[in-house]
Amino acid sequence: MKKLIFLLIFVPFILMNIYGCWFLVGGAVGAAGAYVISKDTVQGHTDRPYNSLWDAALAVGRYRGVIKQQDYSKGYIQLEVDASRVYIRLIKLTQATTRLRVSARKHHLPDLSLAQDIFVKIVEEAK
Numbered sequence: 001m002k003k004l005i006f007l008l009i010f011v012p013f014i015l016m017n018i019y020g021c022w023f024l025v026g027g028a029v030g031a032a033g034a035y036v037i038s039k040d041t042v043q044g045h046t047d048r049p050y051n052s053l054w055d056a057a058l059a060v061g062r063y064r065g066v067i068k069q070q071d072y073s074k075g076y077i078q079l080e081v082d083a084s085r086v087y088i089r090l091i092k093l094t095q096a097t098t099r100l101r102v103s104a105r106k107h108h109l110p111d112l113s114l115a116q117d118i119f120v121k122i123v124e125e126a127k
Contacts, residue, residue, distance in 0.1 A: 034116075034119060034120075034123075036112065036116075037101075038103075038110075039110040039112060040103050040104055040105050040110035040111060040112055040115060041101060041102065041103040041115060042101070042102050042103075042112070042115045042116050042119045043099065043100070043101040043102075044099070044100055044119065044123070045093065045097050045098070045099050045100075046097070046098055046099075046100060046123060046126070047096055047097060047098075048098060048123065048126040048127075049098070049126075050075075050090060050092045050098050052126040052127050053090055053098055053100060053122065053123075053126045054072060054075070054090060055126075056121075056122045056123075056125035056126040056127075057077055057088050057090065057100075057122050058070070058077065059125055060118060060121045060122050060125055061077055061079040061086070061088065061118075064079070064081045064086075064118065064121075065079045065080050065081035065082070065084075065086065066079060066080050067079045068080060075089055075090035075091055075092070076088070076089055076090075077089075081104075081114060081118075082106075083106050083107060084104050084105060084106040084111045084114055085104070085105050085106075086102065086103070086104045086114065086115070086118060087101075087102070087103040087104075088100070088101070088102050088118070088122070089101040089102075089103075100119065100122060100123070102115045102116075102118050102119040102122070103115055104118070
């Protein structure tokens with residue numbers, strides 16, 4: 001029993017340190033398949049349309065903070081949420097697949113929890 005508890009608790013953390021990425025767990029992400037690619041960035045591929053993701057990113061950005069820059073053709077949004085800077089990037093990979101990348105930094109330090117929260121909210125908001 002102790003070995004099972006050890007395996008369930010410590011092995012995922014060891015694997016995260018070895019491989020450097022961590023899959024997000026939760027039903028809210030849906031078809032996004034999100035994963036952490038650095039200490040401040042969450043990225044995932046989704047089957048939501050680009051326009052829907054763009055509108056959702058703007059809505060979430062306006063709700064959570066102040067949008068400083070936006071460029072629809074480049075798929076780039078920069079916003080400030082409290083003391084954090086958030087960078088949202090949308091890349092249309094195929095006709096049906098769009099990559100969503102959210103980075104957040106607070107006082108030049110990674111703010112991964114904010115990046116994860118905004119990522120999930122955007123995917124939930126997109127229709």
